[in-house]
Amino acid sequence: MERTADPSALLSVRNLSVSFSDATGTLHAVDNVSFDVRDGEVFGIVGESGSGKTVSLMSIMGMIESSGMKISGEALFRGRDLLRLSPAELSKIRGREIGFVFQNPLSSLNPVMKIGAQIAEAPVFHGLIGRRQAKEFAIHMLELVGIENPEKRVNDYPHQFSGGMRQRAMIAIAISCNPKLLICDEPTTALDVTVEQKILELLLGLRDSRKISIALITHDLTVAMNCADRISVMYGGAVMERGSAAQILRNPLHPYTRELFAADLENSRRRGREEGEALVSGSFLRREGCPFVPADAPPFVSRSFLVPADGEPGHEVNRLHLDSFAGGFA
Amino acid sequence: MRVLKFLLKRLGSIVVSIACVVAITFAMMRVVPSDYFTQLELRYGANTAGKQMLDLQRQEYREIFHLDDPLWKQVGRYFVRVMKWDFGPSYKEPGEAHKITELVNAKLPVTLTVACAGMGIALVFGIPLGIFAALRRNSWIDYTLTSVSMVGQVVPPYVLAVLLTLFFAVFVRNFQIGDSFPLEWLALPSEGWGSWKNVVMPALALGAAPTAAVARYIRSSVLETLEQDFVRTAVSKGLGRLQVIVRHALRPSLIPVVTVMGPQLSYMIVGSVLVEDIFRLQGLGSLFVNAVNERDVPLVITSTFILAATVMLINLAVDILYSVIDPRIELK
Numbered sequence: 179m180e181r182t183a184d185p186s187a188l189l190s191v192r193n194l195s196v197s198f199s200d201a202t203g204t205l206h207a208v209d210n211v212s213f214d215v216r217d218g219e220v221f222g223i224v225g226e227s228g229s230g231k232t233v234s235l236m237s238i239m240g241m242i243e244s245s246g247m248k249i250s251g252e253a254l255f256r257g258r259d260l261l262r263l264s265p266a267e268l269s270k271i272r273g274r275e276i277g278f279v280f281q282n283p284l285s286s287l288n289p290v291m292k293i294g295a296q297i298a299e300a301p302v303f304h305g306l307i308g309r310r311q312a313k314e315f316a317i318h319m320l321e322l323v324g325i326e327n328p329e330k331r332v333n334d335y336p337h338q339f340s341g342g343m344r345q346r347a348m349i350a351i352a353i354s355c356n357p358k359l360l361i362c363d364e365p366t367t368a369l370d371v372t373v374e375q376k377i378l379e380l381l382l383g384l385r386d387s388r389k390i391s392i393a394l395i396t397h398d399l400t401v402a403m404n405c406a407d408r409i410s411v412m413y414g415g416a417v418m419e420r421g422s423a424a425q426i427l428r429n430p431l432h433p434y435t436r437e438l439f440a441a442d443l444e445n446s447r448r449r450g451r452e453e454g455e456a457l458v459s460g461s462f463l464r465r466e467g468c469p470f471v472p473a474d475a476p477p478f479v480s481r482s483f484l485v486p487a488d489g490e491p492g493h494e495v496n497r498l499h500l501d502s503f504a505g506g507f508a
Numbered sequence: 509m510r511v512l513k514f515l516l517k518r519l520g521s522i523v524v525s526i527a528c529v530v531a532i533t534f535a536m537m538r539v540v541p542s543d544y545f546t547q548l549e550l551r552y553g554a555n556t557a558g559k560q561m562l563d564l565q566r567q568e569y570r571e572i573f574h575l576d577d578p579l580w581k582q583v584g585r586y587f588v589r590v591m592k593w594d595f596g597p598s599y600k601e602p603g604e605a606h607k608i609t610e611l612v613n614a615k616l617p618v619t620l621t622v623a624c625a626g627m628g629i630a631l632v633f634g635i636p637l638g639i640f641a642a643l644r645r646n647s648w649i650d651y652t653l654t655s656v657s658m659v660g661q662v663v664p665p666y667v668l669a670v671l672l673t674l675f676f677a678v679f680v681r682n683f684q685i686g687d688s689f690p691l692e693w694l695a696l697p698s699e700g701w702g703s704w705k706n707v708v709m710p711a712l713a714l715g716a717a718p719t720a721a722v723a724r725y726i727r728s729s730v731l732e733t734l735e736q737d738f739v740r741t742a743v744s745k746g747l748g749r750l751q752v753i754v755r756h757a758l759r760p761s762l763i764p765v766v767t768v769m770g771p772q773l774s775y776m777i778v779g780s781v782l783v784e785d786i787f788r789l790q791g792l793g794s795l796f797v798n799a800v801n802e803r804d805v806p807l808v809i810t811s812t813f814i815l816a817a818t819v820m821l822i823n824l825a826v827d828i829l830y831s832v833i834d835p836r837i838e839l840k
Contacts, residue, residue: 241743266748273746280744285737290759290834299755300745335835351741 183254187214188359188391194251196230196237198244207233209415210251215359220385220392222406222423224399224438230415231395235361239276240268256358273300277352277390279381281364283344287336293320294332297350304355319350323380342373346380353384360384363395378405399438403427408492411435417484421493431487431495514839518827522820529816530590530809531583537805538579544569544599544803572602573806590813599804608810611795616814619791622783623776625707626715627769634719635765638726639753645731653723660720666782669713673786676709710787714780718772725768729761736760762833770826774819 183190196208208230215221223231236242238253238260253260256275260268272278280286288296294316301307307315313332320328323346336344345365352360362381366374382405385392396402402409403423410420411434419432430436484494542550545562554562570576574585589596595608641653733739734757742756781793792814799807831837 239744241740269743269746269748271746272744278741278744280737280741282737286741288738288742288756288760289836291756296741299747303745303747303751337836348741351745 183252183259184214185254185257187216187254188256189215189393190252190254191234191238192252192254194234194238194253195249196233196242197248199246199248207415208237211412211415211417212251213410213417213420215391215393218385218389218391219407220382220394220405222394222396222402222409223412224396224402224409225412226397228414229412231412232363233415234412235363235393235395239272239278239361240265241272241278270304273357274304274306274355275357276359276361277355277357279345279348279352279360279362279365282368283341283348284336284368286348287344289336291335292332293334293336293339293347297332297347297354300351301354306355315354316350319354320347322353323347323350324376325350341369342376345369345373345377349377349380349384353388353390356388358391360390360392361395362392364397365394366401367397374401381405399435411438417496419493419495420484421487421490425487425490425493429487429490429493431493511839518824522817522824525820526813526816527583527587530586530813531579533809533812534579534583534586537803537808540803542803544805547801547803569599569602573599586809595810595813596806598799598807600802600807608807612792612810612814615790615792615795618789619777619780619784619793621707622710622714622780622789622791623773625711626713626776627718627773629711629715630718630722630769630772633715634722635726635758637719637723639730639750639758641723641727642730642734643750643753650727654727657720657723660716661724663716664782665713665717665779666786668716669710669783669786672709672713706787706789710780710783710789713783713786714776718769718776721768721772722765725765726758726761729764730757733757733761759833763830766826766829766833770822771819774815774822777818778815 183192191214192212194208194211195206198205198207211230211234213221213223213234223235225231233242237247237249240260249261251261255271258271260271263271287293294313297316297319298307298312301315302309302312316332317328320331325331325343325346331339331343336347339347345368349365360381365381366377369377378401381392381394384390392405394402394406403426406423408420408422409426411418411426411432413434418434419426419430426435430439484496487493487495543566545566548554549559549562574582577585586596593609595612597603597606598608598611637653637657641650644650730753734753736757739752739756742752747755779793780789780791781797783789784791784793792811795807796811796815798804799811828839831839
């Protein structure tokens with residue numbers, strides 16, 4: 179595994195660990211995770227609830243506020259380590275250089291604020307446009323994300339929008355400052371399948387037209403396969419496998435990836451791993467070895483690590499449990 | 509158009525409710541065991557000649573005030589008058605020359621001003637204090653504000669009024685700044701309505717408890733709103749914590765505050781009597797309390813009418829405020 183950050187990448191995260199401590203114990207939500215988001219690419223992070231995919235991205239952006247949170251590692255964004263920035267410096271990047279799209283567009287939009295005001299808020303706040311241009315700007319953004327009749331819609335409140343339109347408005351907010359990076363956390367999970375396709379098309383179109391890199395967090399491997407250039411598969415706070423979408427589609431090495439492909443989570447539940455167990459129970463104490471290995475398996479001596487798959491540059495898999503599965507868990 | 513329909517509907521129901529309240533008061537004043545004249549007798553005593561005179565007067569009043577008419581007729585007649593803002597004469601000063609309307613016109617503004625000023629103080633100080641406590645949650649500032657506001661909430665306005673007077677009249681005057689401390693701030697006009705300075709003290713006394721209440725409600729309401737998803741969106745825009753609260757969390761948090769403060773304003777109008785007495789304000793409160801003691805029926809009914817109307821209008825205003833604060837709430 180690479181030890182140092184890659185300065186050529188837009189966002190380069192190395193050895194990120196995030197833990198939450200309270201009186202009952204310590205929860206290791208993210209354990210020694212590394213990834214890069216390169217210029218103009220869609221980078222997919224796939225995993226089930228509680229796999230640490232959201233925490234790994236939101237924590238480095240200062241979006242998680244918790245008194246017991248400990249974070250270590252390195253997160254280089256355009257030459258600056260986000261983990262070393264003060265909250266004030268970080269909030270200058272947030273919204274301005276990094277935009278966010280969240281899962282549930284209705285609850286993520288302020289119900290008592292006009293759509294237009296919400297779209298123009300960040301650019302006005304960051305001093306990119308004046309207050310007087312706000313409305314005009316919002317209309318332009320609504321048009322850009324494909325909302326019809328934007329001159330009228332700009333004065334609507336979120337509850338007057340349909341689900342797909344709300345997510346389009348959310349995207350308009352996220353790209354309002356023309357950011358370099360868009361973090362999309364389950365952007366289509368709350369939407370209909372037909373709307374989902376349109377939203378994904380919109381995101382990919384924006385990537386091309388505005389040269390935005392996208393970090394796409396999703397539990398849906400199909401969505402990731404359709405949109406992402408490269409993919410990391412996470413489980414239990416660690417990366418199980420990563421590579422280009424094509425590599426993983428062609429040759430999924432890790433049993434968890436295969437399970438995801440088969441949508442075989444029911445099976446994994448029967449083996450005693452409830453979905454989201456790690457975060458929900460709050461008692462996920464870091465064990466040695468790969469988190470995918472059942473707790474009653476023989477203990478391993480070293481932490482999980484990624485090794486290159488044979489003959490496939492860029493395709494890596496969590497080695498430890500490959501061994502363990504070879505030893506009879508598969 | 510829909511708003512107009514809503515207003516007409518609500519005003520209609522207000523008129524009906526007030527009619528009921530007035531009718532009930534009429535009926536109750538009839539069954540009360542003593543009347544205006546027995547109260548007079550109790551107060552001043554009377555020999556045999558005096559008693560006879562009172563009885564004669566009682567007979568006279570039966571005619572002047574149509575007391576022998578059936579109840580529905582009396583209520584109806586009263587209501588027709590009230591629609592023209594004419595409350596008729598009181599028992600104390602019978603005859604059409606002295607009308608209660610004049611008393612009300614002179615005193616209602618005083619009471620309303622003090623109550624509204626008190627509410628203004630509550631909002632102007634309570635909201636920022638609540639925001640501040642929410643901003644510094646679980647810090648010593650938060651704990652101090654919370655516990656001080658608890659004290660503020662349990663001290664009744666008349667105690668506070670006495671303390672305020674004591675503090676400014678005795679304590680402050682005894683120190684250097686005392687020499688220049690204007691006495692008129694202590695609100696002691698003998699007649700009518702003084703200057704705006706007379707409002708300050710009673711408004712402070714009346715507004716302290718609501719200030720504490722507003723601060724506490726804003727604090728908990730803002731903290732609850734901060735858990736919402738759209739606050740996360742606001743954070744993702746790069747806004748600071750204060751901006752997130754003021755621009756996004758505050759407005760939705762006002763709903764529970766409005767819910768609590770509407771009735772509180774009515775209580776302040778009703779309860780202003782305590783403060784009026786201490787600061788010698790010529791408000792409605794003492795007029796109405798005396799009316800009940802003297803069994804001055806027309807005045808008692810007028811007081812019920814005015815208080816009921818105020819409470820209902822405030823409730824109407826609260827409902828309208830809801831829809832102003834939250835566009836999802838429709839007036840209907």
